[in-house]
Amino acid sequence: MQTEIYLDTNATSPVLPAAAAAAMAAMQDGFGNPSSSHATGLRARALREGVRASAGRIVGAGNGRLMFNSGATEGIQTAVLSALCAVRERRARGEPCGDVVLIGATEHKAVPESLAHWNRLLGTGLELRVLPVDGDGRHRLDVLRALAPRVAMVCTMAANNETGVVSDLRGIEAVLHETGSDALWLVDCVQALGKLPLDLAASRIDYAPFSGHKLYAPKGIGMLYVRQGAPYTPLMCGGGQEDGQRSGTENMAGIAALGAVFAALERGDTFRDAAALVACRARLMTALEAALPGIVFNAPLAQSLPTTINFSVPDVSSATLLDLFDAAGMRVSAGSACSAGKAASSYVLDAMGVPAWRSAAAVRLSFGALQGDAALDLACERIARCGAVLATPMQADGAEPAHDCQTDTTVLVAADAARDWLAAHPDAIVIDVRDLREHSVAGDVRLHGRAVQNVPLACFAGHAPSWLGATAPLLFVCRSGMRSARAAHALRAMGHPDAWSLVGGFALAT
Structure with a gap:
């Protein structure tokens, strides 16, 4: 391969080797529960707080809260719940409160979907409106300025995951300040971590979620920053972990791994x-x-x-x-x-x-x-x-076999069994049904050492008669296993009893 x-x-992202080592050490040696009062638990607690301190320095948390969680989606949910509960409480006290939530037009879908979910469950009845962006992907500050008196919450990104466009956070903050808006502000900082300078405590940002797996830490570990004095409602209650802010026994392996990434960032000798x-x-x-x-x-x-x-x-x-x-x-x-x-x-x-x-x-x-x-x-x-x-000009091909959503699973060869299957069928013909361009750009294509023929799926009809006359088994392969399954099923339907497809295709053929 x-x-x-x-x-x-x-x-x-892949996991930083030092992060993987730190996670393994936490699981094997530093496996204590940070809520325990004995020495093993105290060591785990010291590790957790050391990572929290490092994280605080990197994002400029100041006196704000930084709590560990499962990642950005949980952080977004928690921030949205906190903001909407605050809106409901203000209304209950008869305090003035905006009736609009402005959501950046290019936000990750987790933000508008979380807002719609909690707005419905809490019965806050807020109007969810889109904050448009200009041709460069930056938020329309004129629209924000016009709506600011009505806004209860603003949701923007620090940097967009699709385009990489960096938001004008200072411009947004200036508009909120100039208009005297008391809107709560959520900034998705997932793509910013380790890529942009952050000084959250010096800003007006109320909530900032982070996800470790975007910066060489494992999946399942993240953080949420909450500005000092910003309203907060726990999403998860129970054991009182994280000082009651986020219950559930901490993912110490993930925290240790995140700490190794933060240590590398602070040293400045890795990235x-x-x-x-x-x-x-x-x-x-x-x-x-x-x-x-x-x-x-x-x-x-x-x-x-x-x-x-x-x-x-x-x-x-x-x-x-x-x-x-x-x-x-x-x-x-x-x-x-x-x-x-x-x-x-x-x-x-x-x-x-x-x-x-x-x-x-x-x-x-x-x-x-x-x-x-x-x-x-x-x-x-x-x-x-x-x-x-x-x-390279491509010759026009014929029609591909019709897609069959009920593909017979008996035509499938599991990826982890492919080597043994080929050894048991030394006469098997392996056929790559990707198009000619894909096959040619891949170079010398082999499957566990076996030579591979290339017959694009669009050329299936022209080759099927010769395959039907063969007695050897045929194993069809493609990138993901979708096209090859169609070929194997179609050939079986035409009468060849020994046509097969490799599950997962070349993607799983290691």
Whole structure:
């Protein structure tokens, strides 16, 4: 298998080796419950508080609260619950309170969905309105200024996960100050951690959720900052952990891992600095421009994180690019939601007024501050290879076999059993049904040492007669197992009793 180049860190990041080691040490040696009063528990408590102190220095928490939780979604839920409970209490006391919640048009869906959920359950009856963004993806301060007298809560991001656009938080704060607004302010800081300077206590921000797995910590650990004096209602009650702010026995392995990441940030000897990240982005953009004629970048570089590139290519769908990059061993994401091979428009780019074709064809490439030069060199080489293959004229293919949602599971070979299956069937023919571009950009394709033929699924009808006359078993493979299952099922339906599909495709064939 070719070396994997991971360029999707805005979705999640690999775990820092030091973080993995810290988590293992916490599980094996420092396994105490920080609520226990004996020595083992006291050591766990000291570890937890050391990590909290480090986190406070990194985000500039000052006298604000920093509590550990499962991640940003829980933090968002807690912040929304706290703010809406405060609104309800103000009304009960007869105090003036706004009737509108402004939600940035490019927010992560966890924010508006949490607000809709708690607004309904608490019966607060707030009007949830969108705060539009301009063509650069930044919030419309004129709209905020006009609505400020009615606003009970404002929800914005520090940096957008799709485009990398950095919000004008100082501008938002200035408007709230100038208008005398007492609106509570939630800022999603997930993409900002470790990438942008943060001084939360010096700002007007009331709530800021963070997620560890976006910055080389494991999944399932995060934090919520709450400004000193901001209203707070616990989402989880019970054992009184985190001083009663978030009940539930702490995830000490996750906290220890997060602490190792914070220690590396504070030392400054592990991660690339901002200037180096800008240079890395420039290298990748140069490679993309050379390989993909007509490429358009969808966010202004001067106002974006240096670790995120969002682009579109004329007449090339995001699904095509994702399949091609994945076949080349590069892991990237669509800038929009994909289902059944059809890309939906990106609501983030739509909100920015980007042309529809760019919104539907967008691809996001994101890298981390640990990305090495060798990996970047290899990524540039593979981008060039993808461009060359994409520029090669393709012969028109025939129709693919009809999709069958009831694919017979008896045609499936489990990924972890593939090696044994091939050993038991030395005469088996392995057929890659990805399109020719995907197959060719992947180089010398083999499955556990076995040679692989390439017959795109669109050419299935032309090859099926010869396969029906073969006595050897046929194992179809693709990227994820979807197309190969269709091929195996179709050939079985045509009369070949020994057609198979590899579950999970090349993605799981390790």
